[in-house]
Amino acid sequence: MAPPSDSASVNSVTYEDNKKEVSSELVETISHTQDTTEAKEGAWTSAKKHPKVILYSMAACMSSMLWGFDVGVNSITVSMPGFKMAFGYEYGGELLISATWNALWTAMTSLGMLIGSIICGWISDRSGRKIGFGIGSALSILGVGLEYAATAPGMLLAGKIINGLSLGFFLTLSTTYASEIAPTALRPSLTAAVNFFINAGQLTAIGIGNTRFAILTSASYKVLFAAQWAFPCFIAIVAIIMPESPWHLCRNGQIERAKKNLEKLHLKSTNTDLILEEIQTSIAAENALAEMQKGTSYRDCFKGTNWRRTRISCGMFAVQQFTGIAFYSQALYFLGISGLATALTFQLALGGFGVAMLGNIVSWFIMNYVGRRPLLLTGVALNAVLLMSVGIAGCFNTTDALYYVAFVMNFAQLFYAPSVGAVSWTISSEVSSTIVRARTQSLAIGTNALVSWVMNFITPYLINTDQADLGGKAAFVWMALCFVSLVWVWFEVPELKGHTFGELDEIFERKTPTRRFKEAHPYNE
Incomplete structure (x- = not known):
């Protein structure tokens, strides 16, 4: 069999480029x-x-x-x-x-x-x-x-x-x-x-x-x-x-029922016919994109620039766990076996979860102003410092050291919730390639479950007095993981703020360096 001609190779490349361009356009239509x-x-x-x-x-x-x-x-x-x-x-x-x-x-x-x-x-x-x-x-x-x-x-x-x-x-x-x-x-x-x-x-x-x-x-x-x-x-x-989701009903061809449910969801003054038309247009674009994705597999998530995007999407959930969430979640039990009064541990926990709620509210307002990357880097760095301080305090068998550990473990959410906790989910969903988005997200969710399982499983062994009995020194484990995360985020995770899904496809395809994403304007280059 004769080798393929240069013309065939050019046509193949042109087809792949067109496929990516059409994919980006479809995602823009959906968005x-x-x-x-x-x-x-x-x-x-x-x-x-x-x-x-x-x-x-x-x-x-x-x-x-x-x-x-x-x-x-x-x-x-x-x-x-x-x-x-x-x-x-x-x-x-x-x-x-x-x-x-x-x-x-x-x-x-x-x-x-x-x-x-x-x-x-x-x-x-x-x-x-x-x-x-x-x-x-x-x-x-x-x-x-x-x-x-x-x-x-x-x-x-x-x-x-x-x-x-x-x-x-x-x-x-x-x-x-x-x-x-x-x-x-x-x-x-x-x-x-x-x-x-x-x-x-x-x-x-x-x-x-x-x-x-x-x-x-x-x-x-x-x-x-x-x-x-x-x-x-x-x-x-x-x-x-x-009311049932109108999107679900439209996807299953139940248009009249979808219209009735839209009327239940909205006031009489709302133009539900326009909303129904918009939903149908978006679903048509989704179906076209899904048709293009039929030829893809999980293997494609690890090819070319997709591999870079898959690493970032999955890695975000490792970063979440590496900043000490499994350790913080054991605060009540750990502080109890460390000798702190049970009543005080509960009161601190109440304050800590209240702070976490405040942190989540703050994240709604600051993420779009500060950006994903700076917020993530700041959150990981602050958690590394907090965990190092807990580990150092754990080296001293004093009441003051125990009180310090108790306060930090319960109020670390003040720094975690509006930074790592909020940004991880956003970056993971935004960074996925449009053509293999569903498969990349599936891998990310699997990574989340796996890393969470490992961290939650080993934590009790590190803190139990009849096992490793590390006490506050267990924080050094997550401190080290924080520094690993900080290095990885610095070199790997770009700023995604201000870019549409179609623009991100172009920027990644150009193999743009991580720290140049913020200024990248693919359609003007």
Whole structure:
């Protein structure tokens, strides 16, 4: 067989270039379909026009409170004397929780979330968002029931895994539903509300636990487990009355039903015919893009410039964990076994979660002004310094050192929440290549679950007095990981602020150096 001619090679290259150009144009169409007068108006003006959209979006996002509450419950119960008496053992005159079970209860919830999110995507795309919320609620009611009835560590683990499945449903659907029904001007605020509700859930759990730690019976922690039922029951009721996503209905050819649901979501003065037309135009562009993606595979995520973008997208979740979140989340248990008064640890935790909520609100306003890269670099550097100071304090066996460790571990969210916590999700979603976006995001979510699992599993072994017993010195582990992250972010993560998806495709294709992204203008070069 004769080798391909130069003409054939040129045609092949031209085809690939055209494919990338068409892909970028399609993404721009999807991103800017709703570039109408209403889309350009301010958030406050839009909010006054769409009160029902805000109501249903916030109701959907409130489902994410269960994750925050679950995280809070995991942190609180292992520090409660009543829980330790039921599931712990005595070591050196002190009640401890097995490092293995502590690790499994936290880590396997994350695994359940991963599996739940995968199942949810399949179910909700076929049966709708309302059905997805309903199934998630049913799973949560079952999982919480097992947690409440648990008399052995294994049964408690089973309950946490099943509840983790429901968390996968809720976290996937909350942002999906809100982004699909919200007008463009309100979309960033309504989807960002998920982080706010996660921290609200943690704060609520700590608030309840603060009234129960002095009780030495199973009633101390069972109330916390039972309180979780409030969330799936509320979401189940919301799922019955909420309008189905018009986007889902249009994707499945139910145009008339989509129009009726738009009328339920908006005031009578709203031009729902125009919104329906915009949705259909955007879906047509999505379908064309999906058709182009049929020839791609996960292997393409690791080819050419896609490999650089995949590294950044997945690496953001490693950075999240490397800044010490797994260590901070064990503050209640760690400080309790270190000798700090239980009442004080709960009060500090309350203040810490309150600060985290404030940090999330701050991130809504500063990210678009400061930029992604500076905020990320600052957050990683500050966390490295804080963790180093905790490690140094852990070298001294004094009351003052213990108090310092307690305050830093609980209030580190003041620096983490508005920087690393907020920016990681944004960068991971923005940096993906348009042609393999879905596959890159799948790899990123898998990386998140894997790194979270590892960090949450090893942390109890580092701090338990019958294991490594590092105390505050365990912070040195995450300090080292912070410095690794800082170097990686400096050389690898560019500034994405101000660029559309189509522009980013061009900038990456030109192999633009990391520190030149901010000034890059691909279409003018």
